Ligand SMILES: O=C(O)[C@H](O)[C@@H](O)[C@@H](O)C(=O)NO
């Protein structure tokens with residue numbers, strides 16, 4: 001039970017996803033990027049693993065903070081270890097990020113599950129073994145027949161419905177796309193998708209993140225006419241009062257915050273301020289499964305849904321262990337990418353989806369990631 005070692009392996013991972021100047025992903029040629037696997041080991045050799053970009057678990061952060069808090073501790077004390085790491089953030093000069101807390105917390109949950117031979121969501125307390133997924137489409141682009149026009153979005157939406165999705169979220173065009181942002185074009189894409197899929201598919205929009213209040217209101221009013229289920233991140237989430245204003249002026253549910261910091265504490269303030277109708281959390285956004293569950297339960301106490309940001313096993317287990325979340329966000333998707341091909345370092349998908357749009361939680365222990373350790377060893381960089 002006592003943690004004796006924390007290690008990081010950096011390996012090469014082949015992907016066709018490329019980040020643009022704003023950090024949003026788009027398809028491109030296959031290229032190799034560095035990926036890190038954090039491993040926490042106990043005195044009896046039990047291990048838990050979690051994946052992230054190498055910078056999140058760079059040696060100085062692991063040595064100065066993570067090892068100091070975890071080594072010699074009982075791995076089952078996830079709550080205390082998470083609180084201790086969160087307290088170290090204050091004195092870390094912003095070097096110890098919520099993302100690092102998340103990868104450590106996930107590895108501890110994976111360790112607990114692997115040790116007990118149980119999936120994480122069953123350790124938390126399962127609510128369901130399969131969850132409905134919405135297809136989360138990548139941000140728009142200027143790629144011919146990609147996501148360059150409203151018709152491109154409409155055609156892709158039809159493909160997603162045929163695949164089984166019962167919900168679709170659009171991310172529309174954002175800089176560096178040359179002519180964006182453009183509320184009119186956002187609404188044309190949303191109208192084209194609604195026309196293509198009909199009234200029974202749930203639709204949501206995740207918009208350009210820095211619209212003015214006036215533009216966000218215009219966008220929201222347009223989505224109301226199209227019967228969309230929520231509007232997401234149309235303004236800078238650092239302005240909670242802007243979201244309070246928008247929520248007061250729109251009928252369509254406003255969801256958030258996704259990217260704002262402050263973990264579950266700040267999300268409590270959004271609820272108190274009436275800055276959202278649906279709360280949002282995400283394992284990477286709030287610092288782990290542990291605080292994501294706190295956020296889910298916070299929202300539940302206020303009679304609110306809390307939708308979980310992001311794909312991968314860590315978020316799927318949170319959705320499977322809670323009632324007040326309607327969807328699993330499966331993505332990001334693009335006509336030129338085959339999402340079901342998965343990752344080259346996992347032997348199978350962590351979020352397999354059936355033809356009816358349900359993602360089945362793997363019955364494998366821990367986070368259930370079917371890790372190809374031989375692949376990782378063969379492509380190890382350091
Ligand atoms: O890079 C990002 O901002 C996220 O990946 C984002 O595109 C997407 O995950 C999101 O906002 N989902 O709600």
Ligand SMILES: [Mg+2]
Nearest residue numbers: 206232233258
């Ligand atoms: Mg979002």
